[in-house]
Amino acid sequence: MTSCDNFGEFRREVRERQANFALRDASQKGLWKTVEPMDQKIILVTGKGGVGKSVVAAALAFKKAREGFKTLLVELGDESFYQKFFDLPDVTYKPRTLIPNVDVALWSGADCLKEYALYLLKIESLYKLFFENKVSRTLINVAPALPELAILGKVTSGPRRHGPPVPYDFVIVDAYATGHFLSLLRAPGGMAEAIHYGPMGEQSRSIQKTITNPDICKFYLVTLPEDLPMKETEELDAALKSEFKIQGQWILNRVLETPLKSNDLSAPAQGTKKINFEGYLHTVLQRQEKILESIKNKKILSQSLPFLTEEDPKKLVQLLSERLL
Amino acid sequence: MGKLKTELFSNTKILICVGSGGVGKTTLAAALGVSAAEQGLNVLVLTIDPSKRLAQTLGIEGTKDITEVPGAKFKGKLFASVIDHRKIFDDFVRKAASRSKESGSSVSAERIFKNKLYQQLSTTLSGSQEFTSLEMLYSCYESGRFDLIILDTPPAKHAMDFLKAPQKLAALFNEGIAQWFRPRQNAGFFVNLLHTGTKQVLKALENLTGADFIRELSDFFQSIESWQDKLEQRTREVHQMLVHPQTHFCLVTSFDMAKLKEADVFAKEIRKNGYHLTSVLLNRVFPDWILPEVEEKSTDPKKQEIYNLAQILRSYYNHRLELYTEFERKLSNEVQVMKLPDYVEPVSDLEGLRLIGSQLEFGDETR
Numbered sequence: 001m002t003s004c005d006n007f008g009e010f011r012r013e014v015r016e017r018q019a020n021f022a023l024r025d026a027s028q029k030g031l032w033k034t035v036e037p038m039d040q041k042i043i044l045v046t047g048k049g050g051v052g053k054s055v056v057a058a059a060l061a062f063k064k065a066r067e068g069f070k071t072l073l074v075e076l077g078d079e080s081f082y083q084k085f086f087d088l089p090d091v092t093y094k095p096r097t098l099i100p101n102v103d104v105a106l107w108s109g110a111d112c113l114k115e116y117a118l119y120l121l122k123i124e125s126l127y128k129l130f131f132e133n134k135v136s137r138t139l140i141n142v143a144p145a146l147p148e149l150a151i152l153g154k155v156t157s158g159p160r161r162h163g164p165p166v167p168y169d170f171v172i173v174d175a176y177a178t179g180h181f182l183s184l185l186r187a188p189g190g191m192a193e194a195i196h197y198g199p200m201g202e203q204s205r206s207i208q209k210t211i212t213n214p215d216i217c218k219f220y221l222v223t224l225p226e227d228l229p230m231k232e233t234e235e236l237d238a239a240l241k242s243e244f245k246i247q248g249q250w251i252l253n254r255v256l257e258t259p260l261k262s263n264d265l266s267a268p269a270q271g272t273k274k275i276n277f278e279g280y281l282h283t284v285l286q287r288q289e290k291i292l293e294s295i296k297n298k299k300i301l302s303q304s305l306p307f308l309t310e311e312d313p314k315k316l317v318q319l320l321s322e323r324l325l
Numbered sequence: 326m327g328k329l330k331t332e333l334f335s336n337t338k339i340l341i342c343v344g345s346g347g348v349g350k351t352t353l354a355a356a357l358g359v360s361a362a363e364q365g366l367n368v369l370v371l372t373i374d375p376s377k378r379l380a381q382t383l384g385i386e387g388t389k390d391i392t393e394v395p396g397a398k399f400k401g402k403l404f405a406s407v408i409d410h411r412k413i414f415d416d417f418v419r420k421a422a423s424r425s426k427e428s429g430s431s432v433s434a435e436r437i438f439k440n441k442l443y444q445q446l447s448t449t450l451s452g453s454q455e456f457t458s459l460e461m462l463y464s465c466y467e468s469g470r471f472d473l474i475i476l477d478t479p480p481a482k483h484a485m486d487f488l489k490a491p492q493k494l495a496a497l498f499n500e501g502i503a504q505w506f507r508p509r510q511n512a513g514f515f516v517n518l519l520h521t522g523t524k525q526v527l528k529a530l531e532n533l534t535g536a537d538f539i540r541e542l543s544d545f546f547q548s549i550e551s552w553q554d555k556l557e558q559r560t561r562e563v564h565q566m567l568v569h570p571q572t573h574f575c576l577v578t579s580f581d582m583a584k585l586k587e588a589d590v591f592a593k594e595i596r597k598n599g600y601h602l603t604s605v606l607l608n609r610v611f612p613d614w615i616l617p618e619v620e621e622k623s624t625d626p627k628k629q630e631i632y633n634l635a636q637i638l639r640s641y642y643n644h645r646l647e648l649y650t651e652f653e654r655k656l657s658n659e660v661q662v663m664k665l666p667d668y669v670e671p672v673s674d675l676e677g678l679r680l681i682g683s684q685l686e687f688g689d690e691t692r
Contacts, residue, residue, distance in 0.1 A: 050347020050579060084583040120532065177346045179374075191538075198535015228376055228671055260630050268669075275669065277635050280614035283669050309641040313582075 040158035040216075043172045046181040047222030048232045052253045054081045055317060056222045056305065057174035062321035065101035069169035073104045076151055076175055076184075080106045085313050099314070103168070109147020112154040119163050148187035153203060156210040156217075162203070178236045185211065185244060212244050219248040225255055225288040237300075250302035252295065255288060257306045262286035333604060333661065334361045334473055337573050339466060339566070341476045342606075343487055343595075344577035345587065349608045351375050352672055352681070353577055353665075354477035355383060355405070359675065360682030362394075362403035366472040369404045369465055373458070373479050378673035380407070391465075397675055404471070406461075413457040421552030437548040440541065454479040455487050459563050466566055488567075488598065573603045576660075580609050580645050585652050592656065605660050606685075609667035610649050612642050642667075 045057040054075065061073040072095055075081055080091035082104050088096070093111040095103035155173055157163035175181050188211070192204035211217050219240065223233040233250065240246040260281070268279025275283075295302050303325050310316040334340070342354045351372050358370035369391065370383070380386040384395040389409035397403060415438070422434040437443050455478070462476050478487045531539050566572060574595055578588040588605065595602045616639060623629045653662045663685045672681060 048347055049345060081583055084586045117529070194541060195535060195537045197537045199532075200534040200538040202535075226671065231376075256634075258630060258634055260627065260634075264627055265631075274613060274615050276615050278631060280612070280669055281631065281634060309637055309644075311644055 040166065040168065041170050042155060042159070042210075042217045043170065043220060044155075044175045044181075044217065045173065045220045045222060046175045046178060046236070047251075048224075048229045049177045051222045051224050051229050053177075053222040054085065054174045055320065056220070056251055056253060057172055058082070058085075058317045059305075059320035059324055060220070061102045061170070061172045062099065062317050063324045064170045064172070065099065066321065069101065070167070071102050071170040071172060072166065072168040073098065073102055074155070074171060074173045075104075075106050076108070076173065077106070078108050081174070082106075087313070107151060107154060109150050112150035113146065116150060116153060116163055145187040145191055148184045149191055149200075149204065149207070152184065152188060152207050152211065156207050159210050159213075159216045160206050162206070178232055182236070182239055182243075185240075189243075212246060214247065217246075219246055220251055221248045222251045222253050224253055225291045227287070227291075230291055230294075247301065250295070250300050252292070252302055252304045254307040255292075255304040256284055258285070260285065262289055333357075334364065334366060336571055337473060338569070338571040339462065339474050339476065339573070341462075341478065341567075341572070341574050342577050343478050343574055343591075345584065348577050348579040348584070350577045351477050352379065352678075353606060353608065354475050355379060356672070356678045356681035357575070358403055358405070358475050359397075359399075359678040360685075361473050361475070362397075362399035362401040363679070363682065365400035367402045367470075369406065369471045369474045370477070371458070371461060371465070371474065372405065372407055372477045373454075375407065376671075376673060378671075382674050382678070394675075401472070408458055408461050410454050410457040413460050414453060417457075417460055418552070421555040437545070440545050440548060443545060443548070459567075460559070463559070463563050463566055488595070488600070568599045568601075570601065573601050575604045575606055576602060577606045577608060580607060580648065582648065585648060589652075589655070592660065596659075603660055605656060605662050607649060607652070607662065607664045610642075610645055610664040611666050612638065613666035613668050 043057075043060060045053050045060065047053040047056075057075075058073060061071045064071040073082070075091070080088075082088065082098075083091040083106075086098065086104075088098075088104070090096075091104055091106045093105060093107060093115075095105040098104045154163065154166075155171060158166045158168075158171065176184055188204040188207040192201055192208060195201040195204065221233050221236060223229045237248055237250070240248050262282050262285040265278050265282040265285070267282050268275035292304075305320055305323055308316055308319055310319055340357065342350045342357070344350050351374070354370055354372060355375070358368050361368045372379075372383070372385075375383065375385070377386065382394075383405040384392045385405050385407050389407050389412065391404050391406040394403040394405055415434075418437055419434045422437070458476065458479060462474060465471065465474055527539070534542075576588055576591060576595075578584050592602055592605070616635060623632060649664060656662055665681065665684060668677075672678060
């Protein structure tokens with residue numbers, strides 16, 4: 001046993017030395033600008049599918065950029081929304097500039113794991129062997145919770161001072177929709193419980209600690225003034241509170257702004273197939289008023305964003321960012 | 326309209342509604358079910374996560390059994406069910422385990438149920454929900470109980486995820502990973518392996534994750550090794566079902582530039598893989614209300630504000646119609662393009678579902 005422990009100790013030491021060397025090496029070469037990693041803040045944006053969370057995440061990034069912060073806007077998964085939305089040539093793991101002070105990147109579980117492995121293994125040939133192997137690739141693709149863990153590991157790597165530096169003041173994550181988002185957050189806790197010893201267990205606990213630290217991580221739940229998204233957001237909010245003690249902030253998106261109240265308008269006539277515009281407006285405003293009232297009564301930490309018809313993506317995001325508190 | 330709508334269901338045993346999250350797949354799957362039952366078919370709608378009210382309407386609130394939709398008089402019959410992922414996964418494991426017992430190797434289902442990684446797996450392993458959806462679809466298809474099965478697919482960021490997932494899961498078995506983890510007597514996991522390359526790879530993995538993780542992973546793969554045959558066979562059967570000429574895909578998409586680009590990519594991708602994409606359903610294309618009479622300048626500030634809002638919304642929908650026309654022109658030679666209005670209230674009752682069916686507008690005809 002003793003010899004085994006010593007061996008483990010030795011390996012860890014070598015690894016740390018290699019890692020430190022690589023870091024020094026890289027910063028000497030000017031590859032990474034140094035940002036105090038403890039100052040980095042992380043914002044995770046989630047919500048039901050179709051509520052506009054990617055656009056809201058982008059608006060948050062634009063806002064931070066305007067305030068002078070170097071911001072990374074990250075989307076998760078294998079395919080990019082921002083590439084299509086902003087009509088960019090591509091969005092990949094390596095950040096690309098979207099507007100001054102905002103870079104955009106796409107992080108998949110496999111990419112995050114790959115980078116982390118390279119960071120730890122250091123030996124290029126071993127790393128190549130590992131990732132060019134069909135079996136390990138397959139394994140990484142599906143292994144329970146591994147991609148989720150790698151993603152959260154990467155997202156929190158700045159504040160945890162673990163892994164290659166992420167030289168940004170703010171990392172804003174356009175995260176998964178509600179259900180998948182909870183699975184993502186549950187990964188480190190589940191892993192820490194299953195795996196008590198070794199780097200996997202340690203890393204999981206450290207990720208969990210960072211994610212639940214309100215000084216580092218903020219959570220925005222995007223929703224609409226409609227019944228279904230509201231219900232789903234309430235459920236997500238409750239799960240975040242009970243499972244992680246996380247207090248999320250709501251963003252009520254696409255609120256129709258008008259001095260009119262539903263009372264000013266006549267309700268739609270019953271039984272007609274198509275309603276007139278005033279009746280439509282009455283229905284929409286009534287629903288909106290009810291929802292705004294319930295948010296106020298429940299003392300939910302929230303803000304509203306207006307329904308905008310701007311067609312130019314960058315202009316739309318810019319306009320929304322100006323409205324964010 | 327009648328002719329085309331009949332075509333949507335004719336020569337169709339399975340209709341799979343795909344699309345990214347929040348586009349209205351579940352409601353539209355239910356509406357298509359109602360429509361088919363009205364035409365006299367014996368239909369099953371398999372849903373993933375219906376809203377409470379829709380579940381009530383379909384009579385499947387609080388049950389995971391296949392249930393006949395109550396209170397409806399159709400020419401045919403309409404059944405619905407919510408897919409119970411955990412149960413289907415566990416059932417599959419149990420069946421696979423008992424089968425492997427017959428053939429000599431004995432890994433009990435209980436052992437895998439106890440595996441800590443498995444406990445996370447049946448809900449979080451990527452592709453597992455897609456796998457269980459297809460497993461459920463296959464068993465209903467195999468039973469021959471229904472003329473038509475309509476499948477609502479799990480929420481995904483991107484439409485293609487659904488089709489990629491089972492392959493990912495199947496690859497886990499095809500690559501023979503379990504062999505790697507087979508323990509050699511008292512020699513640890515990595516000794517005596519055939520290839521030094523494999524040995525090094527596993528060592529790298531252990532460095533990354535720790536021995537504890539590798540132990541669980543090893544136990545996991547050894548447990549599932551015995552169901553490799555069963556899973557491979559099922560993957561083949563499911564694939565045959567998916568590429569069968571009577572299996573059709575309906576792409577449901579909401580309406581903005583990014584979503585339409587995605588739909589375009591998806592349409593190409595799906596055909597390339599040998600599946601039959603025969604219809605595209607565009608949701609929330611045009612308003613479900615009548616535009617007000619134009620009142621250019623009103624002295625009444627209330628009327629003026631109503632007018633202003635109507636103008637804003639009108640230009641918003643006009644822009645959508647432009648996009649729609651362009652999109653339809655590109656696709657209509659290959660698929661049937663249908664469009665639906667942006668309903669004022671979310672549809673969740675039978676009457677509303679019927680209305681959707683009757684309001685499905687086909688691009689070909691409206692031009």
